Amino acid sequence: MAKKGSKNTATNPPTSYSFTKEQLKEIEALKAKYPEVQAVTLPVLWIAQDSFGHVNPDVQALVAKTLDLPESHVHGVAEFYTQYFKEPKGKHVLDVCTCLSCGLSGGVDIVRHLEKKLGINVGETTADGQFTLQEAECLGACGYAPMMQITNDVYVNHLTPEKVDKVLDQLISGSTPDFESIAMPLVDSTHTTKRGGSNE
């Protein structure tokens, strides 16, 4: 059973959801980019999930009402895409890839390590609502296996049990790991180079 532990619901889960004025403005701006309102279903579900931590049926209803679309449509879309959380999850959702290249490179060992460390099985949330552990299908980081994604955001690559422990400590202390710019291997030498992958 997943514990309610999303960003703003840890203690008092709200019974109703609403978008802020800024979010409604953002949604209006999104609508202008497409010829039909329905096209913003996915982007608005993202706004909702980033804001409420999940898109349970109540949130789906809010999205439908905001966009003047049938609830059944929004529900159908939310159910189709794996990244939308249809129920509240832990504060941090750990998606460990165990697909092809990660499967060959120790992804399953990372899952077992996390299960032991967190005292839960894959698909479960810790009692304190901090972590949900999930197995993910290919996340497109095959060369940097094994890896995991943290709450639909940053990728952490080249995982070892020690690195996993560090990441957990970091998340518990309230910070998130930085974006890892993978150095590009050069074909003409044994060196690698950073070509400035970050924006700033």
Added chain:
Amino acid sequence: MSDWKSYEPTLIPNIEGMHQLDTYRKHGGYEALHSVLHDSKKWPDPSSVVQEVKDANIRGRGGAGFNAGLKWSFMPPADGGPRYLACNGDESEPGTFKDRKIFEYNPFLFIEGATIAAYAMSITTIYVYIRGEYRSWIKKMEKAVSDAYDAGLLGKNIMGSTFSVDLVLHSGAGAYICGEETSLLESLEGKRGYPRVKPPFPAQRGLWGRPTTINNIETLSNVPGVIRNGATWFKSIGAETHPGPILYGISGHVNRPGVYELPSGMPVMTLIEEVAQGVKDGKKLKAIIPGGSSTPILPAKDLENLTMDADALRGAGSMMGTAGMVVMDEDTDIVETLWRISKFYHHESCGQCTPCREGTGWLEKILEKVVKGEGTSRDLDLLLDITSQMEGRTICALADAAAWPVRYTISRFREEFEARCKPSLVPVG
């Protein structure tokens, strides 16, 4: 291909700060678009651009390998109504992790390529569909797109010309099937990603019923080079029938996995032994999956003299796919690896067509039984039978993508599967 070490990358060149607009422009960036928009001698009309790209024979880098310029030429004449370019950055085929390198290291190359494509096909809006998991890279692209708008390289009257086009980034939300081009269109329209029946093809009826072309990110990133240096230059790179640079994504049991830009037609063994510096821990090579999980596995004995281009790989009994090569060492459990692949396709089947929805489930279930040592050799024949009930019987190619690995892995490594099975108590037949 002994001179691969001196190859100069053009998609992800070794230039510090290339992801910044001023650096990109300093190194010739946007010269191609400028020439297309302003050099009316060289480019008298949009169709001359289509012709050049067609001549270059940029074969689609998303896996299908279709000539991009030829695809562009399928767009009907402009009628004043909206027309769309959908850029496919869904990149979800296991073993594939190349387009994110362009987003990170050379985003303006892709944006320039998409803008040239938009001009060539009289596109009114470009939608760039990026898989939702790539949030970090979507943020990088947001910055690049905003910089391009600020510099007058997107939006109204681009580079002072009469040409205008908008570019919209669109995030997916976790669905492999949305990399299938018509599923991508459904997803862009805000629906469940169910592939469409073809015909009508997207060039006739695409996004919101309007003419639409769908191209892969890497494919479009090759366009500025073709415009700047000409189709002849492009065709001089790599394999004759599949020319140009390729982003090879090498993963699995190698010492130096990663994305490498090299000419097409690289010898497989050079990629493994020299570029990726050999199989890890000094082990022997067992097999490779050459271009993403759906492309048939090739045992090590078939790799000598094999090159990475569509024709050579077809001859060897596989496919080029996305050039995402997965390398497996001698200790690899082939049975378990195939089960993982089947699990993936079962998870990702959209459920629209029965042969795929049911077939992928049965493939996974039966393979799980075999992995656990509970299968029989009859199960292997049953697996092969299921694949023949799936291939070619569905709206899109996901069923084929799920069936091929099963068919070819079992036929090429049958003894390993047999060794895992209990003897059949009932005779087959």
